[in-house]
Amino acid sequence: xxxxxxxxxxxxxxxxxxxxxAERLHIVQxxxxxxxxxxxxxxxxxxxxxxxxxxxxxxxxxRLLPYAREMLALQARAREAVDALRAEQAARxxxxxxxxLGERLDTLLAALARSAGHAPxxxxxxxxxxxxxxxxxxxxxxxxxxxxxxxxxxxxLPLWQDALRVALPAHHPLAAREAVELARLAxxxxxxxPPARNPALHDLVLRSCREAGFEPVPGPxxxxxxxxxxxxxxxxxxWTVFYAPHAEQLPVPGVVFRPLxxxxxxxxxxxxxxxxxxxxxxxxxIDACNAAADEAPGTPAAPxxxxx
Amino acid sequence: xxxxxxxxxxxxxxxxxxxxxAERLHIVQxxxxxxxxxxxxxxxxxxxxxxxxxxxxxxxxxRLLPYAREMLALQARAREAVDALRAEQAARxxxxxxxxLGERLDTLLAALARSAGHAPxxxxxxxxxxxxxxxxxxxxxxxxxxxxxxxxxxxxLPLWQDALRVALPAHHPLAAREAVELARLAxxxxxxxPPARNPALHDLVLRSCREAGFEPVPGPxxxxxxxxxxxxxxxxxxWTVFYAPHAEQLPVPGVVFRPLxxxxxxxxxxxxxxxxxxxxxxxxxIDACNAAADEAPGTPAAPxxxxx
DNA sequence: TTACACTGATCGCGAACGGTGATCAATGCG
DNA sequence: CGCATTGATCACCGTTCGCGATCAGTGTAA
Numbered sequence: 233x234x235x236x237x238x239x240x241x242x243x244x245x246x247x248x249x250x251x252x253x254a255e256r257l258h259i260v261q262x263x264x265x266x267x268x269x270x271x272x273x274x275x276x277x278x279x280x281x282x283x284x285x286x287x288x289x290x291x292x293x294x295r296l297l298p299y300a301r302e303m304l305a306l307q308a309r310a311r312e313a314v315d316a317l318r319a320e321q322a323a324r325x326x327x328x329x330x331x332x333l334g335e336r337l338d339t340l341l342a343a344l345a346r347s348a349g350h351a352p353x354x355x356x357x358x359x360x361x362x363x364x365x366x367x368x369x370x371x372x373x374x375x376x377x378x379x380x381x382x383x384x385x386x387x388x389l390p391l392w393q394d395a396l397r398v399a400l401p402a403h404h405p406l407a408a409r410e411a412v413e414l415a416r417l418a419x420x421x422x423x424x425x426p427p428a429r430n431p432a433l434h435d436l437v438l439r440s441c442r443e444a445g446f447e448p449v450p451g452p453x454x455x456x457x458x459x460x461x462x463x464x465x466x467x468x469x470x471w472t473v474f475y476a477p478h479a480e481q482l483p484v485p486g487v488v489f490r491p492l493x494x495x496x497x498x499x500x501x502x503x504x505x506x507x508x509x510x511x512x513x514x515x516x517x518i519d520a521c522n523a524a525a526d527e528a529p530g531t532p533a534a535p536x537x538x539x540x
Numbered sequence: 541x542x543x544x545x546x547x548x549x550x551x552x553x554x555x556x557x558x559x560x561x562a563e564r565l566h567i568v569q570x571x572x573x574x575x576x577x578x579x580x581x582x583x584x585x586x587x588x589x590x591x592x593x594x595x596x597x598x599x600x601x602x603r604l605l606p607y608a609r610e611m612l613a614l615q616a617r618a619r620e621a622v623d624a625l626r627a628e629q630a631a632r633x634x635x636x637x638x639x640x641l642g643e644r645l646d647t648l649l650a651a652l653a654r655s656a657g658h659a660p661x662x663x664x665x666x667x668x669x670x671x672x673x674x675x676x677x678x679x680x681x682x683x684x685x686x687x688x689x690x691x692x693x694x695x696x697l698p699l700w701q702d703a704l705r706v707a708l709p710a711h712h713p714l715a716a717r718e719a720v721e722l723a724r725l726a727x728x729x730x731x732x733x734p735p736a737r738n739p740a741l742h743d744l745v746l747r748s749c750r751e752a753g754f755e756p757v758p759g760p761x762x763x764x765x766x767x768x769x770x771x772x773x774x775x776x777x778x779w780t781v782f783y784a785p786h787a788e789q790l791p792v793p794g795v796v797f798r799p800l801x802x803x804x805x806x807x808x809x810x811x812x813x814x815x816x817x818x819x820x821x822x823x824x825x826i827d828a829c830n831a832a833a834d835e836a837p838g839t840p841a842a843p844x845x846x847x848x
Numbered sequence: 849t850t851a852c853a854c855t856g857a858t859c860g861c862g863a864a865c866g867g868t869g870a871t872c873a874a875t876g877c878g
Numbered sequence: 879c880g881c882a883t884t885g886a887t888c889a890c891c892g893t894t895c896g897c898g899a900t901c902a903g904t905g906t907a908a
Contacts, residue, residue: 233615234542236895250856263896265857270894275622281677284903295625299618303611307541310607314583317603369589474877542864558885571867573886578865592874592884851892851908865894872887878880 235307238300240264245297250289307356313346324368325513326354328363328375328504332457334477336392336501339527344520351513360430362537367504373514374505378475381502387456388502389518392525395426396437399464399472399488411491414444421451423460423472433500437473440497475499543615545579546608549587553605556595572724576579616842629780631819634662636671636683636812640765642714642785644700644809647835652828659821668738681822682813686783687740689810696810697826700833704805705787705797719799722752729759731768731780740807745781748805769795783807 243253245262253260272279279293289297329337343352356363356372363375364383381388398417406416418441426435441448453468454460457478464470465486472529474482479489503521510518551561559775562569580587587601597605637645652661664671664680671683674712689696706725708715714724726749735742749756759778762768765786772778773794782790787797811829818826 233619236542251854259895260897261856262858262898266895269857275619277622277626281679282856283905284857285905287856291629292622292625295621296618299621303614303618306607306611306614310604310611311541311583313603313607314585314600318585318598321599321800357615371589559883567866569885570869570887575868577886590885592886593876595885687873780865851887851906853906854904856901856903856907859899861897863895863897865892867892868890872885874885875883877882 233271233274236305237267238266238303239298241271241293242300242304244268244280244287245289245293247299248289250282250287266304267293300529322511323513324352324354325374325517326341326356326372327517328356328358328366328372328377329362329378329379330363331357332475332478333501334479334481335476336394336477336524340524342519342525343527344517347516347520347523351516353517364504367506368437370506373510374503374517377502377504378430378499379436379502380500381432381504385507386504387507388504389521391501391503391521393498393500395476396473396492396499397476398492399461399474399479399487399489401464401469402484402486402488404469407488407490409490411493413494414492414497415438415446415494417441417448417471418446418466419449421468421470422448423451423454423464424448425454436499440492440495443495457482461485467519473497541571541579541582543611545575547609548575549601549604550608550612551596552576553597553601553608554707556597557612558590558595574799578588611698624664630819631821632660632662632663633682633825634680635684635825636664636674636680638668638671638684638686638809640786641809642783642787642789644702644785648832650829651835652825655824655828658840661825672812675814677812680821681818682799682811685736685810685812686807687744687810688808689740689812693746693815694812695815696812697829699809699811699829701806701808703784704781704800705784706800707769707782707787707795707797708750709777710792710794710796712777715796715798717798719801719836721802722748722805723754723799723833724785725749725756725779726752726754726784727757729776729778730756731759731762731778732756732760741781744805744807748800748803751803765790769793781805 240253240257241258244250247253247256250264251261251531253262257264267274268279273294275292277292278290279296281288333340341353344350356366356375358366360377363372363377364381367370367375368385376391377388398412400412404420406412422437424434424437424443438448451468452463455470457474460461460472461482464472464483473492476491482489503518505514505518541815548561548565552558555561555564558572559569562572565572576587583604585599585600586598587604589598591594606694641648641791649661652658662720664674666674668685671680671685672689672694674680675683676693684699706720708720714720730745730749732742732745746756759776760771762780765782768780769790770793772780781800784799790797811826813826815821
């Protein structure tokens, strides 16, 4: 018993005429005959009594009729449900976010809210790898991403770049300075997250230190912002770095954030998307990203890929 | 979207494992993959996110799931409904009846009620032709039938034979007699139904009259028992015939029924069935017919076909 | 009663589909 | 870094599906 057969059955039951039913179904009459014969054989009962002049439902056909109707209605509703979901999803943007975006994210959301196609936005967190994989599979429309990256099959739109801030104990002598020259941190242990977690940041910090003429003293691992800040504020003196916009928003119990100098490490933020023309909702998101990059304080990024 | 695909979908959704689902469905894994791919292509959405290690429902799959469940449940119920009907029909006997059976029918019903497999009996009326056609198509299990008949593809079991009674106006001189010699009716108009309605009866009456040495005077057509009896009782004197058991049960306002003599016309009653071994319910009916033929008053018919 | 139009069943054919078994590719575990 | 597991893919074969042509039964009209 397949849905096709039930549809044919229902049509014949309504028309009581094989030829007209076939016409309504856009197939030839013999196909209707065959499918119904097959269905009847499977059920072990005739569904119609047919002469060449009259077609009539049998008792069995009469019993089957309401079920056939309901199944076809159900099938239609199932289709509608799936289609409705697709429509919802088409009008929705799913954006992967990296942590520590600070005010950047607010600016971006505000820009998107202002834009014409202000489709509902869904923010999704996850590791960089997960987010990129989800962009690739289409589960995400795009993801924000810190640092350069070469990923075949994905496109990276540069948005803005953020400086890093050093986080120091408030009571440390260097905390008194407006900005901190990197070389002055040579003796202080550095708390960094493992390279795998954020290679771009890891590389940037090490490179900058070397440029400033020293190899940093590895301190305890950077686990998460709250614990690490607490450890810096009240434990053994040490330092770490935060993205400037993130630092602006962090509570500062015993910790101060200072700009870095000589060199001033900065990391670019990208929007990773699938190649090809973006759909309307994503188009609006990209525009909002560019608008946020333009209007936000701090260093703007390289010329934008307009993707028009 | 076919039911097969929904069944596969449901199984995979339950197992979250293509291999196990295939096993449960008694097909190979690749077939499951293919059908689901086809379904997903038709719906325009993935239903599962699969890696080689994990299978997970997508949002679309989640939406489809309850519909798939319901459709399969509905399909099962449809099957049950049809099967239940077949079971009902298997335990039911549909018997075509000819009119005017009188007490014969009561005897038959009583015999059937006494029999072991007292399946519900359904009596169906209709013209002789209709009833025979229905026996042929299986719509009827059997039909009672008056008079000889040659119908290829049907079997006729002789049951009993009934004499005819002449119906006369109560005030007619012949009504005074115990029995009426046919020849005495030569001058009286005869009301008969048209030959097509009941050829056997028509032939029998004409043949008997000729045997008695006269050609009957055709009167108005026999339409139905009530009207014809009224016409005989209160209109122009005329006569007609009834089957003896029928006559026994008819009200007699102004009409009397008398046996006929020289000759005494009798008509045999048959049970028409499809050839081949009868199913249990029909078997019981045939037995009851034979029992009724044996015990009933009047002339029994020829030796029975036991059909065992 | 005969001729005819209508209608469902049947048949042969080509294309599509469904299931199988073999193989490939990726993924997570040890 | 192997290795077992697992879903996807492919070639193949039997079945199903739809088509067009034709047949056969039926009711109507001449």
